[in-house]
Amino acid sequence: MPRDDRIMNTESGEPPHPAVTGSLVATMHPISVRGQVKRVHAWRMDDIVVVVTGSVIRVAEVFDAYWLEAHRLPEPRSILQRLRTVAGGPDLFTFTQRAPDTQPMFDFHLDWANVAAIPVSSHAEWLEKQISKTSRRNVRTSVKRGVVVRVSPFEEKYIRGVMSISDESPVRAGRRYPHYGKDFATVEAEQGTYRDRSTYLGAYVDDEMIAYMKIVWDRRTAAVMQIVSKTAFLDRRPNNALLSEAVRLCAERGVDYLLYERFVYGNKAGSSLTRFKRENGFVRMDLPRYYVPLTMKGRLALWLGLNKNVKDRLPEWLTARLLQVRGRWYARQDDAE
Numbered sequence: 363m364p365r366d367d368r369i370m371n372t373e374s375g376e377p378p379h380p381a382v383t384g385s386l387v388a389t390m391h392p393i394s395v396r397g398q399v400k401r402v403h404a405w406r407m408d409d410i411v412v413v414v415t416g417s418v419i420r421v422a423e424v425f426d427a428y429w430l431e432a433h434r435l436p437e438p439r440s441i442l443q444r445l446r447t448v449a450g451g452p453d454l455f456t457f458t459q460r461a462p463d464t465q466p467m468f469d470f471h472l473d474w475a476n477v478a479a480i481p482v483s484s485h486a487e488w489l490e491k492q493i494s495k496t497s498r499r500n501v502r503t504s505v506k507r508g509v510v511v512r513v514s515p516f517e518e519k520y521i522r523g524v525m526s527i528s529d530e531s532p533v534r535a536g537r538r539y540p541h542y543g544k545d546f547a548t549v550e551a552e553q554g555t556y557r558d559r560s561t562y563l564g565a566y567v568d569d570e571m572i573a574y575m576k577i578v579w580d581r582r583t584a585a586v587m588q589i590v591s592k593t594a595f596l597d598r599r600p601n602n603a604l605l606s607e608a609v610r611l612c613a614e615r616g617v618d619y620l621l622y623e624r625f626v627y628g629n630k631a632g633s634s635l636t637r638f639k640r641e642n643g644f645v646r647m648d649l650p651r652y653y654v655p656l657t658m659k660g661r662l663a664l665w666l667g668l669n670k671n672v673k674d675r676l677p678e679w680l681t682a683r684l685l686q687v688r689g690r691w692y693a694r695q696d697d698a699e
Contacts, residue, residue: 379433379435379438380408380434380436380437381436381437382407382408382437382440382441382444383408386405386407386444387405387406388404388405389404389406390402390403391411391413391425393413393415394552396540397539397541402414402415405444407436407441407444408436410430410435410436411425412424412445416453419453419454419659419668419669420452420454421452421454421455421456422445422451422452422454422455422656423456423457424436424441424457427458427460428585429555429578431559431581432583438457438468438652441455441457442654442656445656451656451657452656452657452660453656453657453659453660454654454655454660454663454664454669455653455654456651456652456669457651457652458650458651458652459651460583460649461477461583461621462479462582462583462618462619462647464648464650465650468652470652470654471653471654473651473653473669474649474650475648475650475651476626476646476648476649477621477623477625477646477647478621478624478625478639478644478646479583479619479620479621479645479647480609480612480622480642480643480645481618481619482609482613482617482619488613489501489606489609492643494640494641494642496641497643500602501599501602501603503598503602504565504599504600504603504606507597507598507599509566509598509599509603510567511563511564511565511600511606511607512564513561513562513563514562516553516557516560516562518546520562520564521549521550522546523571523574524553524571524574524590525544527571527572527591528541528544528590529543553588555587559578559579560578560579560587561576561579562574562576563577563604563607565591565600565603565604572592572598573595574589574591574604575589575608576588577608577611582617582619583618583621584611584619584620586608586621586622586623589601601638602642619647622644625646653669
């Protein structure tokens, strides 16, 4: 498939989503915002949690819906039915169809979200036909320069390796790195989510972990939760080596798509991350993201387009300029320290 093509609809073959049957339990739930944990209002419904964010416009969504197993996600209309019974509840409920179902299935208002996806058939197909010549060369370079990728048990040695990578620098990609300086217990808790269906990969040189990747498995898809490397070893192309091994594992398991969050963030179509994904065989998959108003304020917000992130509406040239200014500011802060 050409790298610029969008993936069209495929039938998921999953069983119907279960309805929410249990009672609503109000609670406070931790969420991560730019690497920092804060607690927000939420409701427990069976084995899922619906969190509410926003102060003026309160938006509800299933916590970690992207990472949950697709067939275990409740039927959205059953969640809506419960939320409508809550006094002083949220103004909007939002949810996104899960990959690879790209055709709209509901009559609610929708915008389009996107994910980066590698269609997986075989490792050889990916290596020889789906990635660029540069990426193919980088995969081979990593081997020549002594990078060894292996599955790592989730234990202290691996967690210490993750910490050594996170603590290499307080700044990454021109911004403060939120995982810099975290203690062992925090890193263990953050890395240990969904460990029963996760694979932890480490890239090593002479037994030193220089990069790591966490893959979370579902029935037809797998998703990269993190891929981070030491900047001092970037010339050895460890990220390319990790992706190569991830595709190999997906092919062995019969997984159809390897996902890696968004393909395009806002209007940053030319970002370095998007280029990296395109060069390594990811293509854009557009998914319906629905917004359902629950209050008059929610209906007004939807009519005014206030459900959209302001940053996503900025022109690409302005976003790039703001990122450059931020990067220089952080660099000056580090020099001052």
